Amino acid sequence: MKNVKNLCCLGCGREHGREGMRYRCSACGENLDVVYDYGAAGGRINRERLAADRNLSIWRYWELLPLSDRRWIMPQQIGWTPLYRTSRLEKQLGLNSVYLKDDGRNPSASFKDRASAVAIAKALELGFETIAGASTGNAASSTACLGAGLGLSPVIFVPRSAPAAKVAQLLVFGARVFAVNGSYDDAFDLCTRACEEFGWYNRNTGMNPYTREGKKTVSFEICEQLGWRVPDRVLVPVGDGNIISGVWKGFRDLRAVGLTDRLPKLVAVQSCLSGAVADAVRSDGPVRSCKATTIADSISVDLPRDGLAAVKAVRESGGEAVTVTDEEIVAAIVKLARLTGVFAEPAGAASLAGLFKLREEGRLEKDETVVFLVTGNGLKDIQTAIKATGEPTLIEPDLKDFIKAWEQQNKNQ
Numbered sequence: 001m002k003n004v005k006n007l008c009c010l011g012c013g014r015e016h017g018r019e020g021m022r023y024r025c026s027a028c029g030e031n032l033d034v035v036y037d038y039g040a041a042g043g044r045i046n047r048e049r050l051a052a053d054r055n056l057s058i059w060r061y062w063e064l065l066p067l068s069d070r071r072w073i074m075p076q077q078i079g080w081t082p083l084y085r086t087s088r089l090e091k092q093l094g095l096n097s098v099y100l101k102d103d104g105r106n107p108s109a110s111f112k113d114r115a116s117a118v119a120i121a122k123a124l125e126l127g128f129e130t131i132a133g134a135s136t137g138n139a140a141s142s143t144a145c146l147g148a149g150l151g152l153s154p155v156i157f158v159p160r161s162a163p164a165a166k167v168a169q170l171l172v173f174g175a176r177v178f179a180v181n182g183s184y185d186d187a188f189d190l191c192t193r194a195c196e197e198f199g200w201y202n203r204n205t206g207m208n209p210y211t212r213e214g215k216k217t218v219s220f221e222i223c224e225q226l227g228w229r230v231p232d233r234v235l236v237p238v239g240d241g242n243i244i245s246g247v248w249k250g251f252r253d254l255r256a257v258g259l260t261d262r263l264p265k266l267v268a269v270q271s272c273l274s275g276a277v278a279d280a281v282r283s284d285g286p287v288r289s290c291k292a293t294t295i296a297d298s299i300s301v302d303l304p305r306d307g308l309a310a311v312k313a314v315r316e317s318g319g320e321a322v323t324v325t326d327e328e329i330v331a332a333i334v335k336l337a338r339l340t341g342v343f344a345e346p347a348g349a350a351s352l353a354g355l356f357k358l359r360e361e362g363r364l365e366k367d368e369t370v371v372f373l374v375t376g377n378g379l380k381d382i383q384t385a386i387k388a389t390g391e392p393t394l395i396e397p398d399l400k401d402f403i404k405a406w407e408q409q410n411k412n413q
């Protein structure tokens with residue numbers, strides 16, 4: 001926190017003090033962004049110190065986080081997820097350098113742990129006793145998981161349609177769970193009203209300025225894991241747009257403190273059945289609400305709650321938006337699993353679907369270094385995966401029956 005100067009509105013640029021908890025700009029209602037004193041932070045962080053640091057988690061980047069008290073660090077390992085070179089995928093795509101960042105390896109099995117870790121630590125630092133959040137599922141299960149690590153029972157609002165595995169996580173970690181008979185957007189608005197009514201800390205994506213600060217750590221890791229090389233392109237699945245705005249913040253932070261000297265192009269990957277950010281990027285206009293219906297529940301969002309920041313991130317980076325169909329997302333789950341051994345939930349595989357699309361349309365150079373984010377583990381939603389693969393062959397416990405089935409399967413291969 002010593003390195004934080006203030007909070008700046010992403011809409012009108014107005015500066016707000018860093019004390020207490022602020023959600024949105026009091027002048028225009030837009031989301032806020034944490035502003036750092038990069039001179040001060042840069043004096044305390046460098047490549048040698050990081051190389052010597054054995055703390056392999058997001059907390060190694062403490063100087064670029066908006067916190068002052070290490071007491072609220074939870075015991076689980078968050079971040080420092082693997083960055084894999086994917087040679088078989090490279091071959092299939094006809095590209096020379098493709099990496100995947102497997103964020104399904106976080107404690108609650110999604111990228112959202114980066115955000116929840118910082119947002120929860122901030123809440124406790126500010127003295128809040130109750131943390132609440134609405135989510136398509138992952139932000140909630142992450143808040144519940146990391147909250148449990150500190151003995152907390154957060155209040156959670158999820159749409160009734162959230163996949164069973166995510167709801168199971170919430171319940172097992174002991175959160176107070178409310179399944180809202182409505183969409184994610186309904187759950188979000190209800191949570192916001194409840195926080196106002198009861199004075200609870202609101203962890204909601206976009207309006208809480210600290211989630212972006214946790215999410216940006218993925219960019220720190222990507223560069224460090226690449227030996228401080230900055231990739232040419234990073235593909236990010238987008239719903240509310242908070243991950244992609246965090247990814248952009250991370251790359252800019254690194255350049256600002258002198259750890260790197262360039263920036264990548266960002267590609268926002270959305271479902272064409274939930275494409276509000278992509279529409280805004282393409283039309284050069286404002287972010288407008290749509291009626292989201294994609295099977296990729298984590299990126300099924302009517303009104304992106306960090307839409308302005310997401311569009312800015314894509315434009316400032318000189319990147320683009322790409323939309324993919326549900327069929328392409330489901331196919332990408334299977335391709336990813338078979339070519340890399342990583343199982344992703346639909347939203348997590350959307351980035352790969354976007355990569356195939358960009359390549360097919362000739363919008364990627366062969367020599368570019370590309371990173372795509374896998375943001376959620378496939379065990380979060382097995383129903384969708386099984387729809388793509390079909391059921392296993394049922395046999396009797398009998399060798400003859402097996403041989404018949406084996407030969408039949410060989411014919412179908």
Ligand SMILES: Cc1ncc(COP(=O)(O)O)c(C=O)c1O
Pocket residue numbers: 110111112136137138139205237238239240241242243244298299345347348375376
């Ligand atoms: C697995 C996964 N991927 C992508 C996203 C999209 O992130 P954002 O809503 O910040 O754009 C989410 C958000 O819930 C997610 O859980």
Ligand SMILES: [Zn+2]
Pocket residue numbers: 009010011012013014025026027028029030
């Ligand atoms: Zn403003």
